[in-house]
Amino acid sequence: MAELTICLGGNPNAGKTTVFNKLIGAHQKVGNWPGVTVEKKEGNYSYQGKSIRVVDLPGTYSLTAYSLDERIASDFLVKEQPDVSVAIVDASNLERNLYLVVELLELGANLVVDLNMMDLVRQKKWRLDVEQLSKSLGAPVVSTVANRCEGLEELQEAIAAAAKCQAQPLKIDYGPEVENALGQLTASINTPSRWLALKLLENNSQVKEWLQGWPQGEKILHKAEVLAADLGKLIADDPETYLIERRYGFINGLMKECLAKPLDLAERISLSDKIDKIVLNRWLGIPIFLLFMWLTFKLVFDLGSPLADYIDGGFGWLAEATKTGLGENWLASLLGDGIIAGVGSVLVFLPNILILFLMIGILEDSGYMARAAFVMDRFMHSLGLHGKSFIPMILGLGCNIPGIMACRTLESRKDRLLTILINPFMSCSARLPIYVLFAGAFFAHHAGAVIFILYVLGIIVAVLTALLFKSLFFKGQVAPLIMELPPYRMPTVKSVLLQMWQRASMFVKKAGTIILAGVILIWLLSSLPVGVEYASEQSWIGQLGKVFAPLFVAPIFYRAVRLLFYGDVAALHSLHC
Ligand code: GDP
Numbered sequence: 001m002a003e004l005t006i007c008l009g010g011n012p013n014a015g016k017t018t019v020f021n022k023l024i025g026a027h028q029k030v031g032n033w034p035g036v037t038v039e040k041k042e043g044n045y046s047y048q049g050k051s052i053r054v055v056d057l058p059g060t061y062s063l064t065a066y067s068l069d070e071r072i073a074s075d076f077l078v079k080e081q082p083d084v085s086v087a088i089v090d091a092s093n094l095e096r097n098l099y100l101v102v103e104l105l106e107l108g109a110n111l112v113v114d115l116n117m118m119d120l121v122r123q124k125k126w127r128l129d130v131e132q133l134s135k136s137l138g139a140p141v142v143s144t145v146a147n148r149c150e151g152l153e154e155l156q157e158a159i160a161a162a163a164k165c166q167a168q169p170l171k172i173d174y175g176p177e178v179e180n181a182l183g184q185l186t187a188s189i190n191t192p193s194r195w196l197a198l199k200l201l202e203n204n205s206q207v208k209e210w211l212q213g214w215p216q217g218e219k220i221l222h223k224a225e226v227l228a229a230d231l232g233k234l235i236a237d238d239p240e241t242y243l244i245e246r247r248y249g250f251i252n253g254l255m256k257e258c259l260a261k262p263l264d265l266a267e268r269i270s271l272s273d274k275i276d277k278i279v280l281n282r283w284l285g286i287p288i289f290l291l292f293m294w295l296t297f298k299l300v301f302d303l304g305s306p307l308a309d310y311i312d313g314g315f316g317w318l319a320e321a322t323k324t325g326l327g328e329n330w331l332a333s334l335l336g337d338g339i340i341a342g343v344g345s346v347l348v349f350l351p352n353i354l355i356l357f358l359m360i361g362i363l364e365d366s367g368y369m370a371r372a373a374f375v376m377d378r379f380m381h382s383l384g385l386h387g388k389s390f391i392p393m394i395l396g397l398g399c400n401i402p403g404i405m406a407c408r409t410l411e412s413r414k415d416r417l418l419t420i421l422i423n424p425f426m427s428c429s430a431r432l433p434i435y436v437l438f439a440g441a442f443f444a445h446h447a448g449a450v451i452f453i454l455y456v457l458g459i460i461v462a463v464l465t466a467l468l469f470k471s472l473f474f475k476g477q478v479a480p481l482i483m484e485l486p487p488y489r490m491p492t493v494k495s496v497l498l499q500m501w502q503r504a505s506m507f508v509k510k511a512g513t514i515i516l517a518g519v520i521l522i523w524l525l526s527s528l529p530v531g532v533e534y535a536s537e538q539s540w541i542g543q544l545g546k547v548f549a550p551l552f553v554a555p556i557f558y559r560a561v562r563l564l565f566y567g568d569v570a571a572l573h574s575l576h577c
């Protein structure tokens, strides 16, 4: 004789029979339910020396039976009151499956909830907070993948533990009208069974049949009918429908608490539409875009520049160490002055570039980049460019290398070429020290304004160049107007980091090839003819500099600029003198 009886209940196809078979191994015995010809399966297993009888019930969606199968299941769950009822739940279909769980909890069954099919939950990338679910339901919850025997030991353990306790029925708040009717009915039934009263209000035929055998059955049934009719008028709804809705309301709240689902396509599209109402708004679109750009730059330079300083210091040290290590000879100079210093001066941009590509990756993967292009599209089209071309231009203000590299995201060859051609006019940050120096020397009182004008001038020249090239080389080619706006999604760390590295590694490769060659050429020009001091006036590069120097002789330049900017004719006269 078994010491404990447990049953496995749940929706059809939740995995009851699978759990059953795994629990009892080969000791399954199939019989018929008395009176009806539906198969009943039961078997035994032992756990910690105790023999346990398991009954595998037919599938049911609720305790209100609509079919024979359901009737057998709900009769067993309600009337036989097994020591432990195990609700096998298809966790990948949680909302619908929880309905039966909630009904069983209201009944006061000694319940263990088995979240089966957890493999499917993981596949769907849902995040299910099992602990929170257990807390909210007030019942033990275990997760299993029954067909792979995952979690079955925990299930057995939970069953054994639940057998030792007596669960309290779950009380859902159905609102004052229902609670009032429930109160009156439980008082007249003379049992504390809230569940029974609920089923009577729901007009549940099984329970009504059952009650007819009670001594005061007819009276209670009559009372219930009157109360249900009154309630129906009060809530202006059929009580059964109303109660079902409230239960689903409770389940809905549970789901919000315990389950985080990635949105499906239709939900994502509707959410995207809502976000786009703001992001693509006529007035807000451009400010939001500028805000994102500003944020990108802020991060690139605030985070990147200190790191760049470290790299700069590192290469400086390495160059010095090489020169002292190898002594005074041409090899030390080639390595120290040429290669290490030269390649280092390029690699210092690596942190900025990595952060920049990280930000671009996030903006692209989230779907915002397509919106930014859309927002800028009208203006860019007037230049004969695609909306997307604006991104490389903005990036060019930080550094032209990633700016030009970002042109890879443009699909049409014409857009790519035009955008690349105008990019160098965007004043990159490396030019800023030179702007500061010259503006300070020539326009001490207006240095800030002059630097700003230089930036704007760069942009204007870029725009004019675009217009010129468009009419020269790409006449009559109309950029396609269609802009695809994919739904927003959460960028994944892996994809963003991968893109960042793929793009940045191209930059590193350039440093190792073309830039390395350039650096060696400049080293040669600075070191020849043999015997000159490195990069001195006598070196080839020094002599080359001298050829251009007269152009930059300060007084001439200064007066010309004064004339240009202030209309200072006196300056012109003194130039003649
Ligand atoms: P029942 O109707 O509740 O008795 O469900 P069954 O035990 O017959 O299972 C229905 C189907 O689900 C079967 O094909 C099982 O192999 C499968 N199944 C059971 N448990 C799991 C699980 O945890 N994960 C997956 N992926 N399939 C399962």
Ligand code: MG
Pocket (backbone or CB within 6 Å): 016, 017, 018
């Ligand atoms: Mg089955």
